[in-house]
Amino acid sequence: MVRPSGGSARVFELPADVPASSVEIRRRTGFVSEDKDLIDYMTVAEIVRFTSAFYPRWRRDLEQTYLRRFELPPDRKVKLLSRGTRTKLALLLALCRGAELLVLDEPTSGLDPAMIEGVLQALVAHAAGEGTTVFFSSHQIAEVDQIADRVAIIERGRTLVAGALDDLRERYRRVQLVFDGAAPAAPFRAPGVVRVRRQGRVLTVLSSDGAERVLDEARALAPVATDVAPMSLKDIFLETVAAEE
Amino acid sequence: MLWRKAWVETRWRALIGLGILLCAAGAMVLVYPQVMRLVPSVPPDDGSTITRQIREAAALMRDYRGYVFAQWFRQSLPQLWTIMAALLGSGGLLTQGTALFTLSLPVSREQLSRVRAIVGLGELLALAIVPTLLVPLLSPAVGESYPLGDALLHALCVFVAGTVFFSVAFLLSTAFADVWRPLLLTLAVAVALVSVEQLLRTRAVHGIFGVMSGDSYFRTGRLPWLGLSASALVSLVLLWIGTVSIARRDF
Numbered sequence: 001m002v003r004p005s006g007g008s009a010r011v012f013e014l015p016a017d018v019p020a021s022s023v024e025i026r027r028r029t030g031f032v033s034e035d036k037d038l039i040d041y042m043t044v045a046e047i048v049r050f051t052s053a054f055y056p057r058w059r060r061d062l063e064q065t066y067l068r069r070f071e072l073p074p075d076r077k078v079k080l081l082s083r084g085t086r087t088k089l090a091l092l093l094a095l096c097r098g099a100e101l102l103v104l105d106e107p108t109s110g111l112d113p114a115m116i117e118g119v120l121q122a123l124v125a126h127a128a129g130e131g132t133t134v135f136f137s138s139h140q141i142a143e144v145d146q147i148a149d150r151v152a153i154i155e156r157g158r159t160l161v162a163g164a165l166d167d168l169r170e171r172y173r174r175v176q177l178v179f180d181g182a183a184p185a186a187p188f189r190a191p192g193v194v195r196v197r198r199q200g201r202v203l204t205v206l207s208s209d210g211a212e213r214v215l216d217e218a219r220a221l222a223p224v225a226t227d228v229a230p231m232s233l234k235d236i237f238l239e240t241v242a243a244e245e
Numbered sequence: 246m247l248w249r250k251a252w253v254e255t256r257w258r259a260l261i262g263l264g265i266l267l268c269a270a271g272a273m274v275l276v277y278p279q280v281m282r283l284v285p286s287v288p289p290d291d292g293s294t295i296t297r298q299i300r301e302a303a304a305l306m307r308d309y310r311g312y313v314f315a316q317w318f319r320q321s322l323p324q325l326w327t328i329m330a331a332l333l334g335s336g337g338l339l340t341q342g343t344a345l346f347t348l349s350l351p352v353s354r355e356q357l358s359r360v361r362a363i364v365g366l367g368e369l370l371a372l373a374i375v376p377t378l379l380v381p382l383l384s385p386a387v388g389e390s391y392p393l394g395d396a397l398l399h400a401l402c403v404f405v406a407g408t409v410f411f412s413v414a415f416l417l418s419t420a421f422a423d424v425w426r427p428l429l430l431t432l433a434v435a436v437a438l439v440s441v442e443q444l445l446r447t448r449a450v451h452g453i454f455g456v457m458s459g460d461s462y463f464r465t466g467r468l469p470w471l472g473l474s475a476s477a478l479v480s481l482v483l484l485w486i487g488t489v490s491i492a493r494r495d496f
Binding site: 001002003019022023024026027029031033035037038039040041050051053054055 | 246250253254343344345346347348349350351352353354492493495496
């Protein structure tokens with residue numbers, strides 16, 4: 001849909017910016033846009049029939065399953081669907097293609113909590129059952145934390161953090177050092193230090209490589225107390241973006 | 246499915262246009278007796294341009310074949326058909342809120358453009374031929390006859406030469422995200438061409454509307470091959486540029 005301004009990408013070992021391979025990539029990929037672009041003048045049944053014609057591996061069984069589970073009215077025009085129902089229809093059209101890769105742009109935006117849960121459950125079940133790779137973007141950290149295996153945090157076109165979510169949770173640590181007097185303005189040379197923050201008597205060190213080496217370096221500063229805490233994905237996001245700025 | 250989608254998205258414009266053209270063709274035939282009663286009351290030549298033009302038109306309509314040529318192939322059909330060509334050429338991916346959905350399908354942009362162009366041209370071919378066929382069919386109702394072959398050849402002249410306007414609208418629709426600007430700009434081009442032709446008095450021989458009307462075929466029995474070929478070539482080039490424009494655009 002857009003041409004790259006730089007860099008390169010390959011999907012299914014095919015260059016993503018070559019028109020000929022782009023068609024093959026799209027044949028094996030399902031995409032849901034942020035605005036849930038669909039063909040408004042068609043009914044639910046018509047758009048399902050229209051879309052299925054382009055995918056030889058269209059899954060009729062999944063189509064029936066999701067029509068029932070998402071309670072999609074077959075004879076209703078797409079333009080008359082509510083936002084939540086429209087999202088579910090867009091997901092159905094992506095999930096039933098027999099795609100090896102799903103690319104979802106803010107799949108739960110505008111949905112109420114119950115619908116969000118339903119959509120996330122459907123995605124997890126589909127990925128697990130069909131072996132599909134799901135690539136989704138979201139500003140809802142809690143959702144990403146809930147279902148993602150691997151994450152990347154992108155700020156202004158640059159990847160700040162990338163890796164398996166469990167690995168990130170293991171490696172990122174917040175180390176708080178409390179001092180008698182004002183916290184010293186000490187630079188930390190330990191590898192993996194992302195950010196150091198001084199607030200009065202407290203020195204907080206964010207590390208992406210565990211706490212051991214930070215603690216080793218901190219002993220020389222003689223803090224009266226230390227605390228090492230794990231970080232949630234939200235914390236990692238906020239701290240790395242703040243450090244970037 | 247792409248073909249059906251392209252048809253569904255343009256069918257009301259095409260069908261309404263067909264209805265209008267059929268009514269115009271039918272009315273043109275059925276009012277022939279009344280028009281013929283008015284021909285003798287043409288004013289005498291007083292040297293003015295308008296009188297000369299009225300007398301020329303009246304001379305052209307001295308028989309039924311001339312009447313059909315003057316009223317339908319030189320006037321009503323090219324004018325109405327050009328409006329339909331501009332209307333059917335407008336639209337496309339940019340005007341649809343479905344662009345991202347359509348582009349996510351495993352079809353190339355060239356294929357999308359090609360389907361849209363072919364469906365539009367097919368509709369325009371029908372709009373040129375079907376109403377024109379009404380002329381030989383309805384002529385006996387006014388006690389006249391009109392050769393089917395002549396009707397078809399004139400209709401084909403309208404179609405082949407007039408595809409330029411469809412192609413202009415098609416190209417403009419790759420630049421504007423609304424239907425109206427390609428439509429109005431294409432009509433502006435048509436008006437400009439008519440004005441230039443009238444100023445230069447080249448209509449009968451070289452002008453696009455002269456080629457569309459099949460003026461040379463009416464007068465000499467020879468089709469305007471050069472004009473038709475040039476129009477077809479220009480149309481193809483404009484369609485190609487429009488296709489390339491869509492292929493290179495970011496959405």
